[in-house]
Amino acid sequence: QQQVKQSPQSLIVQKGGISIINCAYENTAFDYFPWYQQFPGKGPALLIAIRPDVSEKKEGRFTISFNKSAKQFSLHIMDSQPGDSATYFCAASPGGTSYGKLTFGQGTILTVHP
Amino acid sequence: DADVTQTPRNRITKTGKRIMLECSQTKGHDRMYWYRQDPGLGLRLIYYSFDVKDINKGEISDGYSVSRQAQAKFSLSLESAIPNQTALYFCATSVGVNYGYTFGSGTRLTVV
Numbered sequence: 001q002q003q004v005k006q007s008p009q010s011l012i013v014q015k016g017g018i019s020i021i022n023c024a025y026e027n028t029a030f031d032y033f034p035w036y037q038q039f040p041g042k043g044p045a046l047l048i049a050i051r052p053d054v055s056e057k058k059e060g061r062f063t064i065s066f067n068k069s070a071k072q073f074s075l076h077i078m079d080s081q082p083g084d085s086a087t088y089f090c091a092a093s094p095g096g097t098s099y100g101k102l103t104f105g106q107g108t109i110l111t112v113h114p
Numbered sequence: 115d116a117d118v119t120q121t122p123r124n125r126i127t128k129t130g131k132r133i134m135l136e137c138s139q140t141k142g143h144d145r146m147y148w149y150r151q152d153p154g155l156g157l158r159l160i161y162y163s164f165d166v167k168d169i170n171k172g173e174i175s176d177g178y179s180v181s182r183q184a185q186a187k188f189s190l191s192l193e194s195a196i197p198n199q200t201a202l203y204f205c206a207t208s209v210g211v212n213y214g215y216t217f218g219s220g221t222r223l224t225v226v
Contacts (some may be wrong), residue, residue: 009154034214043118043204043217044157089156101172102215104149104157 003027004092006105013112019077021108023090026071030092034102035064035075038087047088048075080112117141120205120218127195127225135190135221137205143216144209146188148172148180151202151220160203163188195225 006023013019023033034049050057050064050073057064063076077084090105118139127133137146148160159172161180169180177199181189192199202222206215 006156036215041219043206043219044215045217046214049214101147101159101162103159106154106156 003103004090004105006090006108008108009106010109011111013080013110015080015082015112015114017080017112019075019080019084019110019112021075021088021090021110022072023074023092023105024070024072025092027092027094027103028071029094030103031095032093033064033066033073034091034093035062036089036091036104038089038107044087044089077110080110082112082114085110085112116219118205118207118216118218120203120221122221123219124222125224127223129196129225131195133192133195133223135192135203135205135223137188137190137218139186139188139205139207139216141207141209141216142185143207144185145207146182147206147208147215148178148188148190149204149206150174151204157204160190192223192225195223197225199223200225 004025035047036044037047038044048059048062052068061078066073088108091102093102121136144165147162149157151157158174160178162170163182179191202220204220205218208215
């Protein structure tokens, strides 16, 4: 039972290009949608997050787009750099008593070629 | 020192052996989690604890047990390891009003 589905599994982008990773969720109780970035040998680290009351959030070169009606959200990395090469996970969390328990997507391995 | 420390970093064990993975944190967070990472499957929740007296099963708890010895310590045990428990294991912490997780650097476990 995969409540958060992420695609693509891997992505290769040229330096300066736009990287786009997509996620879809099923549980309408989800109300917090973070993205995590993981470098080899390290644990994931919070990159950017959004709540469903906004359709877009931008932090530097990273933007989350959120479509509540379609139950989809995506991460856009503008001007992708070789240092962005990492594994990216989308996640979702509901409110209420399950507060703070994240369900993760399958992960996307991003490679940015110089 | 790291905020969330996992030991050991790497472990090879034999089928049927009991093994414990340990996690300690200096963040002062109440909430602690154990996740398992497998290629193509992402991070899946094994167990979580919202305070010292609270232990909850995640989506894949079968074959695992946990102990919350203190606010700062949360251990994961495999009572009788099997090869399909070969994976990368992560401990994470969070604060109740702050959604962000702080992850440890992981334990790579191989069961042969």
